[in-house]
Amino acid sequence: MSDMKTTIKSVSIDLFFRKGYFATSISDIARGSGIQKASIYYHYPSKEALLFHILKCTMDDLTDYLQQCLAGIEGIETRMRAAVRGHVRFHLQRQKENFIANSELRGLTAEHYREIVKKRDAYELIFQDLIREGTKAGAFPEGDAKILSYAILTLCTAGASWYKDGGRLSVDAIADIYERFILSGLKQGRLDQGGNC
Amino acid sequence: MSDMKTTIKSVSIDLFFRKGYFATSISDIARGSGIQKASIYYHYPSKEALLFHILKCTMDDLTDYLQQCLAGIEGIETRMRAAVRGHVRFHLQRQKENFIANSELRGLTAEHYREIVKKRDAYELIFQDLIREGTKAGAFPEGDAKILSYAILTLCTAGASWYKDGGRLSVDAIADIYERFILSGLKQGRLDQGGNC
DNA sequence: GTCTATAGAGTGATAGAC
DNA sequence: GTCTATCACTCTATAGAC
Numbered sequence: 001m002s003d004m005k006t007t008i009k010s011v012s013i014d015l016f017f018r019k020g021y022f023a024t025s026i027s028d029i030a031r032g033s034g035i036q037k038a039s040i041y042y043h044y045p046s047k048e049a050l051l052f053h054i055l056k057c058t059m060d061d062l063t064d065y066l067q068q069c070l071a072g073i074e075g076i077e078t079r080m081r082a083a084v085r086g087h088v089r090f091h092l093q094r095q096k097e098n099f100i101a102n103s104e105l106r107g108l109t110a111e112h113y114r115e116i117v118k119k120r121d122a123y124e125l126i127f128q129d130l131i132r133e134g135t136k137a138g139a140f141p142e143g144d145a146k147i148l149s150y151a152i153l154t155l156c157t158a159g160a161s162w163y164k165d166g167g168r169l170s171v172d173a174i175a176d177i178y179e180r181f182i183l184s185g186l187k188q189g190r191l192d193q194g195g196n197c
Numbered sequence: 198m199s200d201m202k203t204t205i206k207s208v209s210i211d212l213f214f215r216k217g218y219f220a221t222s223i224s225d226i227a228r229g230s231g232i233q234k235a236s237i238y239y240h241y242p243s244k245e246a247l248l249f250h251i252l253k254c255t256m257d258d259l260t261d262y263l264q265q266c267l268a269g270i271e272g273i274e275t276r277m278r279a280a281v282r283g284h285v286r287f288h289l290q291r292q293k294e295n296f297i298a299n300s301e302l303r304g305l306t307a308e309h310y311r312e313i314v315k316k317r318d319a320y321e322l323i324f325q326d327l328i329r330e331g332t333k334a335g336a337f338p339e340g341d342a343k344i345l346s347y348a349i350l351t352l353c354t355a356g357a358s359w360y361k362d363g364g365r366l367s368v369d370a371i372a373d374i375y376e377r378f379i380l381s382g383l384k385q386g387r388l389d390q391g392g393n394c
Numbered sequence: 395g396t397c398t399a400t401a402g403a404g405t406g407a408t409a410g411a412c
Numbered sequence: 413g414t415c416t417a418t419c420a421c422t423c424t425a426t427a428g429a430c
Contacts, residue, residue, distance in 0.1 A: 019303065023304075035413090038408080148378070150359060155355075158352075161351075174344065177340070177341060177348075180385055
């Protein structure tokens with residue numbers, strides 16, 4: 001990807017995050033990139049193509065990252081902890097893109113929308129499978145895997161809407177809090193391994 | 198409020214929910230309301246004023262509803278359960294408005310933005326106080342009240358983004374799942390009252 | 395209280411020079 | 413690969429008739 005194409009992309013991510021996709025104009029992106037608005041169209045065929053490109057990369061990287069986090073990890077509870085931490089870390093480290101991926105899907109054409117939702121569904125399925133596996137193994141009580149997966153994901157994703165780089169809490173500290181909260185929620189009053197009574 | 202003013206408001210809520218504030222034009226609202234676009238301005242001075250009116254009402258009603266839910270309830274854990282249920286119920290019952298209130302703040306003027314954020318902060322403080330009270334009383338372990346309050350609220354709020362009226366699960370069934378998940382998360386491995394060992 | 399007509403600015407995108 | 417110029421359209425909002 002040429003330098004200018006990368007610049008346009010990162011300027012767009014910043015603007016879409018701060019102002020929203022529809023409130024951001026091609027002129028805004030051109031100004032931020034230091035070129036004229038017509039020049040944007042040499043790199044991307046349309047504003048929607050630019051949005052789609054950002055969302056597609058984000059979703060692909062997210063799924064790759066989760067799979068890396070889970071590779072070689074054994075034991076259902078440990079796997080779930082790794083998945084939660086991975087999800088939180090990716091969302092905080094690439095906050096802007098993830099925020100856009102969760103709020104600007106309406107800017108896509110019908111076809112592109114379906115493609116991104118398909119990727120999102122596949123990602124959610126990984127968590128639903130972990131929940132079902134954990135229930136089967138007796139680590140978690142019976143529960144609605146779909147609702148619980150939404151709960152876990154939206155919880156961690158929400159971090160990307162208030163997290164401030166260099167703020168009071170580090171990425172790891174936040175991941176710790178969420179990991180404990182979610183695992184306790186999933187176990188619902190069952191004792192931790194080792195027990196405390 | 199006149200009939201047409203009410204119609205314009207509810208048409209706007211529907212459109213802002215489905216298409217987003219910036220992607221909805223005054224023409225769209227007029228078409229949905231069965232009048233010409235100029236007539237909108239007899240009822241509301243601007244598009245932004247219409248958005249602000251919707252957000253203000255939603256926030257005020259939300260806070261009133263929570264206070265009603267908590268009135269006369271004793272015991273910190275019971276109060277937290279009531280608060281969670283109230284938050285979930287309100288968000289699912291007035292799904293569209295709440296979705297807008299959580300995604301379209303950027304459409305407001307700086308002054309109106311501050312006003313809504315102030316209301317939202319006051320609402321969040323109620324939950325933070327419940328958490329702190331619970332920690333002090335020994336019902337919940339030490340934790341970051343701010344992060345935990347965000348966790349609780351975003352979790353329940355997220356329901357408003359996927360809930361379908363008349364779908365697989367009722368409002369009460371969803372409230373049950375969230376209530377259990379959150380209370381377990383807050384207690385973090387502590388035994389339920391009565392214990393299970 | 396709703397209409398028609400329009401102002402005035404901005405939008406995404408294209409043509410063609412360099 | 414970036415520029416200037418512009419097209420065709422849409423936007424919010426206002427003026428003034430009825």
